[in-house]
Amino acid sequence: MFLAATFALLVGLLMILVRAVKGPTVYDRILAVNAMGTKTVILVTLLGYVSGRTEFLDMAIVYTLISFITTIAILKFIQKGRLD
Amino acid sequence: MSEVLMIDSVLLLLVAATAIAVVEVRSLYAAAMLSGIYSLLMALVWVNMHSMDVAFTEAAVGGGISTILLIGTLVHTEREEKKRKTRVNWGALLVTAMTGAALIYGTLDMPRFGDPNAPIHNLRVPEMVNQTVGMTAGAKGKQPPPVGWTPRQNLELPLGHKQAYAMQRAHATNEARLKEAGEGHGGHGGQKADGHGAEHEAGHDDAHAHPAGDFNGHVPNTVTSLLAAYRGYDTMFETAVIFTAGASLILLLRRRRRPGENLPKQQSANLTDQVILRVMCKLFIPFILIFGLYVISHGEIGPGGGFQGGVILATAFILYGLIFGRPELHRVLPERLTDILAVLGVLLYSGVGVFTMLRGGKFLDYAFLNPASPGDGEPLGMTLVEWGVGITVCTVMITIFNQLAEEESK
Incomplete structure (x- = not known):
């Protein structure tokens, strides 16, 4: 069952990737990056559960804590044209 | 085909697709974001291989900072790649193809993916994974080797070393299990006491040479043990490389300001009008x-x-700078302070090495940090060294962000 969930997530990754590559506007790509981060967190947790190692959770925490900052940086650059 | 392999092949296909897209796409925005996705996918590949430390680095660097720094470079460049007509350079293509073929040919000699007989699974690593550091049963210092461990001297490495070692280990494990069943846990304490006495009699120098039975010489995380002890010099110079990167960016991009002159407040583009961002950032x-x-x-x-x-x-810190503007970040963490800390981190790393030399050991020989219990030297030295690396990396990353985000005066 966990394998099925993993593959469902992989299909999701593929669809997100298509949107990120095609994505006519920059906002499509931003959403794609964001969704990719979320999917990664879940996939890491799943893989960790399947293999029974708790260290995987550390990685999931890293992603949840810092992956949104990229989105903020991109959006700020689009809105203000600068980062400082 | 196992599940791990199936997941791996799907992930690697996605990675390859992303890499091609990064090269092909015209908009540099899109390229920066696609490279973020690339590193997320690579981190998943590492996770699937259970190489947690690499995955961690990929997550921390790729998921957080590298895309921000790429966007920072866009401040200084154009947002679109210039269109250029290029012809295929057949010579270069041939050389690239041949290099690739040679590399693939080289991998044929490597153990197959997931091969249980690969040297990494048989030589020393199982013992290193099982060991404990610091204290067992409340007693500090040297501890007995794990059950089933054989001293290395008995190995006849040149003659089919993989099989020989595996057989030896299996044999020893069985023997030790039988012994353990017979003696119970009492035997362990006696063994430990003996080990202590022998070490003190053998004298200072022998105790530092990581004797075959010494399992306190290495910390539980084998990767850190390799990075900070086995190839500690490399890691030190890697830190120096990061420091150099920060120093060169300061030299290239930092504007010279007269003493007392600060960044004008109204120049910064902060996001403090966004309530959600402000509150969530503080949380x-x-x-x-x-x-x-x-x-x-x-x-x-x-x-x-x-x-x-x-x-x-x-x-x-970069998040703070993004939301509240760089002048505010400068107030919290002045440029002068980050500069000094970046130097101090490298100095802390090399200082540990010099300290062990002054104690009579070799450079970065952690066992000399505390002669009373050389076994505890490695965890102690590694913590110090990791702090050195951490301080330098943190401050240099902030410096790079500062220099890249700084709008050029036009």
């Missing part, structure tokens, strides 16, 4: 900082270490 930063500190100081036990923790710490 998140403490947790990011604590997690970064945990990753640095926990490096020798779990996944992570100075590089990863330093990047996570830096990300917290």
Whole structure:
């Protein structure tokens, strides 16, 4: 069952990737990056559960804590044209 | 085909597709974001291979900071790649193809993926994974080797060493299990006491040479043990490389300001009018900082270490700078302070090495940090060294962000 969930997530990754590559506007790509981060967190947790190692959770925490900052940086650059 | 392999092949296909897209896409925005996706996918590949430390680095650097720095470079460049007509350079293509073929040919000699007989699974690593550090049963210092461990001297390495070692190990494990069943746990204590006495009699120098039975010489996280002890010099110079990167960016991009002149307040583009961002940022930063500190100081036990923790710490400061503007970041963390800290981190790393030399050992020979119990030297030395790396990486990343984000005066 966990394998099925993993593959469902992989299909999701593929669809997100298509949107990120095609994505006519920059906002499509931003959403794609964001969704990719979320999917990664879940996939890491799943893989960790399947293999029974708790260290995987550390990685999931890293992603949840810092992956949104990229989105903020991109959006700020689009809105203000600068980062400082 | 196992599940791991199936997941791996799907992930690697996605990675290859993303890499091609990064090269092909015209908009540099899109390229920066696609490279973020690339590193997320690579981190998943590492996770699937159970190489947690690498995955951690990829997560901390790729998920957080590298895309921000790429966007920072866009401040200084155009947003679209210039169109150029290029012809295919057949010579270069041939050389590239041949190099690739040679590399693939080289991998044929490597053990197959997941091969249980690969040297990495049989030589020394199983013991290193099983060992404990510091204290067992409340007693500090040297501990008995794990059950089933054979001293290395008995190995006849040249003659089919993999099989020989595996057989020897299996044999020894069985024997030790029988012995353990007979003696119970009482035998362990006696063994430990004997080990202590022998070491003290053998004298100072022998105790530092990581004797075959010494399992306190190495910390539980084998990766950190390799990075900070086995190839500690390399890691030191890697830190120096990061420091050099920060120093060169300062030389290239930092504007010279007269003493007393500060960044004008109205120039900064802060996001403080966004309530959600402001509140969430204030809520998140403490947790990011604590997690970064945990990753640095926990490096020798779990996944992570100075590089990863330093990047996570830096990300917290960069988030603060993004939301509240760089003048505010400068108020919290002045440029002068980050410059000094970047130097201090490298000095701390090399200082540990010099200290062990002054104690009579070799450069970065952690066993000399505390002659009373050389076995505890490695965890102690590694914690210090990881802090050195962490401080340098964190401050250099903040410096790079500062220099890249600084709008050029036009």
